[in-house]
Amino acid sequence: QVQLLESGGGLAQPGGSLSLSCAASENIFNFNAMGWYRQAPGRQRELVATVNVGGREDYADFAEGRFAIWREHAKNTIYLSIYPLKPEDTGVYYCIARRGSYDYWGQGTQVTVSS
Secondary structure: OOOEEEEOOEEEOOOOOEEEEEEEOOOHHHOOEEEEEEEOOOOOOEEEEEEEOOOOEEEOHHHOOOEEEEEEHHHOEEEEEEOOOOHHHOEEEEEEEEEOOEEEEOOOEEEEEOO
């Protein structure tokens, strides 16, 4: 059973920065891709960014320039940084790991951007 454990969420101010982590229970290179989704209050879950096994990064249009995804193989962990934060970044951020046609999901970590 694959487990993905997110951390790093919390309350942050607009204009500030935040980094999220997602630790996988197995070698992250076992997955075709890993990434982050988010769900804002009252909105559908949306893709933020992905990194595939070859290291290619892809970002949603809204994420270009403010979000960065990267991975640390030695720790079987991926990360997502956000700068500068905006109030509309508020939501639950979910880590995913894709193997074939199946997606594993983390439990999510809450990010609240407010002054």
